[in-house]
Amino acid sequence: MEVLESREQKLYAPNLICVGIDRCENGDFSGRIWEPYNVEPFEFTGINEMVIHMDDLYDGWNYPQRALNERSLLRTHVATKSNIKRDDSFGDKIERLQKMRGEVGTFVIQVRYRQHATWQGVVVWTEENKRGTFQSAMELIHLMDHAISKGLLIK
Numbered sequence: 001m002e003v004l005e006s007r008e009q010k011l012y013a014p015n016l017i018c019v020g021i022d023r024c025e026n027g028d029f030s031g032r033i034w035e036p037y038n039v040e041p042f043e044f045t046g047i048n049e050m051v052i053h054m055d056d057l058y059d060g061w062n063y064p065q066r067a068l069n070e071r072s073l074l075r076t077h078v079a080t081k082s083n084i085k086r087d088d089s090f091g092d093k094i095e096r097l098q099k100m101r102g103e104v105g106t107f108v109i110q111v112r113y114r115q116h117a118t119w120q121g122v123v124v125w126t127e128e129n130k131r132g133t134f135q136s137a138m139e140l141i142h143l144m145d146h147a148i149s150k151g152l153l154i155k
Helices: 047-061 090-098 137-150
Strands: 017-025 028-035 038-044 105-113 120-125 130-134
Touching: 017 047, 017 137, 028 047, 028 137, 038 047, 047 105, 047 137, 105 137, 120 137, 130 137
Parallel strands: none
Antiparallel strands: 017 028, 017 105, 028 038, 105 120, 120 130
8 A cells, every 4th residue: 555646636527425424423424515416415324325325426427338138027127328527617616616615534536447346546546635536336435434533645
């Protein structure tokens, strides 16, 4: 694990999510999630709710696509098209997103892949301008927890 360079870290992607941590109690987070296509934040009261909401956003956007589709005997999976609409204001939306702040910590997250039933991507800890990569949702949560509790973002 290593600390990555501290030059100004910004991400630009259609599926960026900004997670603002407002409280950290008993090893659990609560806060807000901002995304480029909705001005109002989603408020979450636990890590599970945060991860489920993020996964629901990726499903709605169909980006990044799941490598494994949901299976059921009762219903069939319906293929969806991406509803991400990029327009002239897309850059402004991403800039707005990257200016949001949580009370305890702020993380801009780009999930690049959803393979092996989890996420792989990049996270930027905004307050410290540090960047790291993760190979699973659990590793992302660990990075966020470590950054908040120890003041370091490690890979």
